[in-house]
Structures are given as C-alpha cells and as structure tokens.
Amino acid sequence: MFLVTMGGSLNDEIRRVQLDAMKTVMVGDRIRNRAKKCEVYAFDQMTRGYGNDENREKRTVEFSKKAYDLAKNIGK
Secondary structure (H helix, E strand, O other): OEEEEOOOOOOOHHHHHHHHHHHHHHHHHHHOOOOOOOOEEEEOOOOOOOOOHHHHHHHHHHHHHHHHHHHHOOOO
C-alpha cells in the first residue's frame, strides 16, 4: 500500500498524469508480482500555500482517518 501526499490537486489533469506515472513505476516496476495486492492512495492539496491553506487542516484530519482505516483493514 502506497500512501502519497501531494501538494497539487487531482482535479488538475497534469496531477492525475503524474500520479499514473508514479503508479506505473512503483507498482509496475518496483512491486510487480511480489505482492498479492497493491494499491496507491493519493492525498492531494496538502502543500501550504497555493490556495490550500483554507482546507488543509480539514483535509489533514480527513486523510489521517482514511489512512488509519486503510491500515486497520489490511489483510481483511
């Protein structure tokens, strides 16, 4: 499981392309067939500045809960 924190927004096409490239390298090349299952979760809009400050704190709480829930359910 990869948990990726990124500053940009997944609403932007370029960020989705970058995330897809990261998945190709990390999952396709680095993990390949060494794991039964591999998933990538991106937590976007986390950089300070660039208009993210207003929602950053709220997103931190939301993403922390999601990360906890994902980890809690590993192997289930």
